[in-house]
Amino acid sequence: MPTTEEIVQKDFEVEIQARIDAERARLRAEAGLARMREFKKPIERTFTGPERDYVTILFGGLTWKHEEMIKAVFHGSGYLCENIPTPVVDDFQAGKEFGNNGQCNPTYFTVGNLVRHLQKLEQQGQTRQQIIDNYVFFTAGSCGPCRFGMYEAEYRFALQNAGFDGFRVLLFQQTDGIKAASGEPGLKFSVDFGMGMLNALNLGDVINELVYQVRPFEVNKGETDRVIRESVKTLTDTLRDRKRWHIMDAAPAWAKPHLEKNKKLTGISCTLGKIGHNLYGKEYIDALHTCRDSINAIEVDRFRVKPVIKITGEFWAQTTEGDGNFNMFAFLEKEGAQVLVEPIATWIAYMMFVAKEGAKARADAEAPYRDPKWYEVKKRVANDLKVLKKTSGLSAGSVMWNYFYHRTIKHMGDTAHHLIPQKELSRLAHPFYHQLARGGEGYMEVGKNVYYTVNHLCHMVLALKPFGCMPSTQSDGVQSRVVNKFKDMIFLPIETSGEGEVNAHSRVQMALAEAKSKARAEFDGVLQKTGRSLDELREYVDAHPHLKRALYKVPHHEGVAGTAAQFVLHVSDLMQKDKAYRPRTATPTPILQVA
Structure with missing residues (x-):
């Protein structure tokens, strides 16, 4: 039984709470908030099978x-x-x-x-x-x-x-992967659908990069767009019309009775078979090679000196190809630049990396046992296993994602850029931007700016972002310190909106003039270093037509960013090694010593 003192205390607390509630109600009424209701997400009609x-x-x-x-x-x-x-x-x-x-x-x-x-x-x-x-x-x-x-x-x-x-x-x-937030049975994520989407995104990324890699150097204007459209049709026809694999169709006659009895075995076998068929099926691989050969037949002239412009920024603004980013890609190519676009695959790799690093950062706070002693082995192991359980799946997913993306690149000619390791981008950005600072592209805008500059992979970085975008504004504030540290960096942020296209293009033209000068100086320096004339190099390329193919892989030389400069170094190396060419080179005139 409660004591008299406890009863009095409880009544006192009830009275105080009643007065507080009454005063709160009076103040809300005076402010016109008496009828406010808590917001609830409207119940939406479902999308059914x-x-x-x-x-x-x-x-x-x-x-x-x-x-x-x-x-x-x-x-x-x-x-x-x-x-x-x-x-x-x-x-x-x-x-x-x-x-x-x-x-x-x-x-x-x-x-x-x-x-x-x-x-x-x-x-x-x-x-x-x-x-x-x-x-x-x-x-x-x-x-x-x-x-x-x-x-x-x-x-x-x-x-x-x-x-x-x-x-x-x-x-x-984006935090749920292929799990739809709606959960509607009308939209089911089957193995065929999931693997198909994986292929679709990878193919879209690789084809998109090949367009901007080949088109600036095409000899016959318009050929790249025509071939790419034909290639995209070949790939879409394959993705749409390919036969859906099933274990009961592929299994030998003697195995079918066993599979019919064991549903679990059938399900596992069917899932693994579908994954293999979608990724390694002959029909799919043949379509990739057909497109590769079509694109490779485009004739290009890699001696054209063009500044390489790396595109970064907010996801949508750096991806779209229309008025949403002032038609920036078409404008850059028209102004004589080579555009280096960013694949969607980078964004997906970023999400997995941040999820993994976030789990590690929260490990102590979410550990089953707080601050176990050094000798409490079981508790320490339990804590480690919980972290491992969260991160191992993300680690495996990252490895698989990179593997399948790079595999697509390999089958499409192996000239598209590989994904930059997120750990490297995070390391480069971390002195300026914390890897777990969320919002927008996170640390990637800063990391990519530093990575492409210190590795001499472009002449200029152009960051496209929406007007008033908070994460991009944060990144731009940091970029000022980055630019001060890397003096040879050309970085230009452009805020996009529905208006202001002329002003944006004018700003890009001014920065592009500096990038063009940088590319030209690089080309002239490389040409002088080889000791050969441009006419000599062109003559050699004309005698070896395979060097004019669109997907001919030019080795990368450290410290050189431009495609033309890279090609000059490569052709010069080939001429040096070509025994058939050496006899045609002029014999150096001996120096006569005067007694």
């Missing part, structure tokens, strides 16, 4: 190469799918009209792009209810110190304002 036959999945926001590959995988998995066209300035204006104020321009471009696409469907004769019932939008989601975490809510808000309230948005969480 039976709807697959008539509901079309919409997606967009990447390059056309990536989107064609992804669409082919969707179609091959039995889904109706369409990719939304590349966003333009009118989409930006629509995003501002129907969306919230203060969003970054990728939000305005992508949100407005979806709204205007639905409006076009309505103009073509479909009712709004038909559009809501027959289409869903598939996009990425996130969280953290970036407006990217608000994309889902922004899509819903803009769609509601545009008159498409109830339109479904399927969210793909």
